[in-house]
Each structure stands twice: as C-alpha cells, then as structure tokens.
Amino acid sequence: MIAAAESTRTDWSLVAADLIRARQTVLPKRLAAPGPDDAQFLAMLEAAAAAPDHGQLLPWRFVLVPDGQRAALGEVFAQALVECDAAATPEQREQAREKALRGPRLLLLVVDAARGDPEIDLHERLISAGAAVQNVLLVATAQGFGSALTSGKALKSVVLQRLFALRASEHAVCFISIGSVASRRLARARPAVADYLSTLGESP
Numbered sequence: 001m002i003a004a005a006e007s008t009r010t011d012w013s014l015v016a017a018d019l020i021r022a023r024q025t026v027l028p029k030r031l032a033a034p035g036p037d038d039a040q041f042l043a044m045l046e047a048a049a050a051a052p053d054h055g056q057l058l059p060w061r062f063v064l065v066p067d068g069q070r071a072a073l074g075e076v077f078a079q080a081l082v083e084c085d086a087a088a089t090p091e092q093r094e095q096a097r098e099k100a101l102r103g104p105r106l107l108l109l110v111v112d113a114a115r116g117d118p119e120i121d122l123h124e125r126l127i128s129a130g131a132a133v134q135n136v137l138l139v140a141t142a143q144g145f146g147s148a149l150t151s152g153k154a155l156k157s158v159v160l161q162r163l164f165a166l167r168a169s170e171h172a173v174c175f176i177s178i179g180s181v182a183s184r185r186l187a188r189a190r191p192a193v194a195d196y197l198s199t200l201g202e203s204p
Contacts, residue, residue: 019142024187026146028102031179035104036145044139044178051131057116059125060132062176063164065106074100076163080154096154103148103177109133114169129173136176146181149174 036044045062053059065073074097081088081096088096100106111129113122133149140147154160155172166172 019138023137023141024146024184025148026181026184027148028099028150028177028179030181030183030185031103031146031148031177032182033104033180035179036140036143040143040145041105041178043143044136047135047139048132050135051128053128054124055117055120057120057125057128059113059115059120060109060111060129063108063110065100065108070100070106071097072163074098076100076157076159077154079159080157083157083159084153099150104179105177107136107176107178108164109173109176110164110166111171111173112167112169113171126173133174133176136178140178144180145178146184147176147178149176151175 035041048062077096077100078093081093085092109129111122111125113125115125137147137149151174155174160166160172161170164172
C-alpha cells in the first residue's frame with residue numbers, strides 16, 4: 001500500500017522541468033486578449049519575489065503600462081526612433097507607435113544600480129532581476145498565457161526615462177508582454193547541455 005501511495009505522489013521535479021521546457025517566447029504581435037485577470041497577474045508578480053536577492057536589496061521593480069498610457073508610450077517610441085534616425089519616415093514612426101499597443105499586459109523591468117549596498121555589483125542585481133522575470137514568465141506559461149521580452153534603443157532614450165520617471169541610477173532593461181496566444185511559431189531548437197557546460201581543468 002505504501003509503495004502504491006508513493007507512486008501516485010506528484011514528482012515536482014518533473015513538473016518543474018516540463019513547465020520550464022514549455023516556456024516559449026511568443027512575440028507581442030502574436031499576443032491577444034484576453035490577458036491574465038487581476039488574480040492571475042498578481043500570482044505572476046508574487047512569483048517574482050522568490051528570486052535570489054543578495055543583501056535583500058530588491059534592486060529591481062516592474063512598472064505596469066495601463067491601457068490609458070499606451071498612446072503616451074507609443075509617442076515615446078516614435079520620438080526615440082527619430083532621435084536615432086532623423087530620416088525616419090512617417091510610416092516608420094507609426095510602426096514604432098503601434099508597438100506600444102501590443103499585448104494585453106505590458107510591464108517595464110527597471111533595475112537600480114545604486115539601491116542599498118554599493119558593494120553588491122550591478123551584475124548581481126541584473127541576475128536577480130532576470131530570475132524574477134523568469135518566475136513571472138513561468139507562472140504565465142503555467143496559466144496558459146504567452147509572453148515575450150522586448151528591448152531596443154528606446155530603452156536608453158531620455159524621453160522614455162522621463163515618461164517612467166527613472167532616477168539616474170535606474171536602468172530600463174526590457175518590456176514584458178503577456179497575453180493569450182493568437183498564433184505561435186515553431187519552437188526554436190534549444191542548445192544542448194554540452195554547448196554551455198565545461199569542467200574546470202579540462203579543455204573546452
């Protein structure tokens with residue numbers, strides 16, 4: 001009886017591995033409504049708190065972009081494009097604006113290089129932020145939603161820093177889009193362990 005009971009227990013290591021393998025980037029243009037409801041979205045954000053955080057600095061934060069601010073973000077994207085390319089056509093500027101409208105839920109990830117202990121390097125802060133983001137993406141995947149990270153030159157623009165009221169020590173790292181999967185591409189081939197693991201003392 002004991003052996004039978006043990007055989008029915010969930011092997012959480014297999015569940016976790018399956019969930020991680022199931023995560024796939026779904027570009028914002030392939031995400032549609034409905035997005036996660038408030039309870040589902042809160043569960044994603046609560047998962048972020050489990051990220052490793054040396055010194056408990058909480059060196060990262062998320063900024064939600066609500067529907068009412070999408071047009072303002074679109075204008076920032078268009079202005080940032082012109083900053084980089086003064087010859088950008090009206091069509092290109094409109095394409096830049098349209099990117100702000102994609103994905104039912106949109107977050108900006110911000111990392112603070114100076115919060116708390118100055119001895120804790122920016123790289124450690126970024127690792128903590130990356131782990132927090134991965135937790136969000138995994139819960140989104142578990143709930144059946146698609147998600148993507150996007151970046152670009154606009155993240156470094158003065159107009160974006162002004163819109164999000166970023167301090168001098170803060171870095172806009174990436175946007176996170178979450179929504180229902182309208183369509184998806186075939187999953188990319190993932191590297192084998194041998195592609196990224198080596199052993200100290202052995203030739204790579």
